[in-house]
Amino acid sequence: MIKYFDFEKLIEQLDIKISKLVDINTDESKKKIATYNLEKKNLFKKIYSNLNAWQKVQIARHPERPHCIDYINSIFENFILLAGDKKFAEDKAIVSGLGKIDEQSFMIIGNEKGSTMETRIKHNFGMA
Numbered sequence: 001m002i003k004y005f006d007f008e009k010l011i012e013q014l015d016i017k018i019s020k021l022v023d024i025n026t027d028e029s030k031k032k033i034a035t036y037n038l039e040k041k042n043l044f045k046k047i048y049s050n051l052n053a054w055q056k057v058q059i060a061r062h063p064e065r066p067h068c069i070d071y072i073n074s075i076f077e078n079f080i081l082l083a084g085d086k087k088f089a090e091d092k093a094i095v096s097g098l099g100k101i102d103e104q105s106f107m108i109i110g111n112e113k114g115s116t117m118e119t120r121i122k123h124n125f126g127m128a
Contacts, residue, residue: 002015002027003063003064004060005059005080007014007047007051007055008047010043010047011040011043011044011047014036014040014043015040017032017036017111018033018037018040020033021033031072063115067112067113067114067115068095068110068111068112069095069110069112069113071110072095072099072108072110074095075077075099075100075101076097076099076100076106076108077099077100077101078100079098079099079108080097080098080099081095081096081097082096082097082098083096092110092112092122092123093111093112093113093123093124094110094111094112095108095110095111095112096108096109096110110128
């Protein structure tokens with residue numbers, strides 16, 4: 001289920017209309033869906049180009065926002081996780097490793113907070 005912000009109510013209403021039309025497989029419903037999707041796209045541009053400071057914070061803290069691990073898994077091939085400094089301990093909030101895009105190798109370093117309670121505890125407190 002998508003979690004909408006207060007300032008996204010119009011987008012939510014369009015999504016509800018679209019979901020009702022998806023099951024109806026007629027030419028008319030397809031045209032309406034295309035119209036609603038275009039209207040939704042324009043609404044996104046209008047809303048997200050005029051956000052206030054608090055709305056930007058809400059988006060940054062959205063619980064379904066992608067995390068470092070999500071980006072790494074979707075962008076890089078053959079990711080090899082590197083961990084620990086061999087002297088002290090591993091900071092589980094920092095994710096680093098080697099990965100490839102096509103045949104080009106990259107070093108990746110990112111901050112990971114976790115997406116479930118278990119991974120949040122692991123990444124923030126070094127447990128688990």
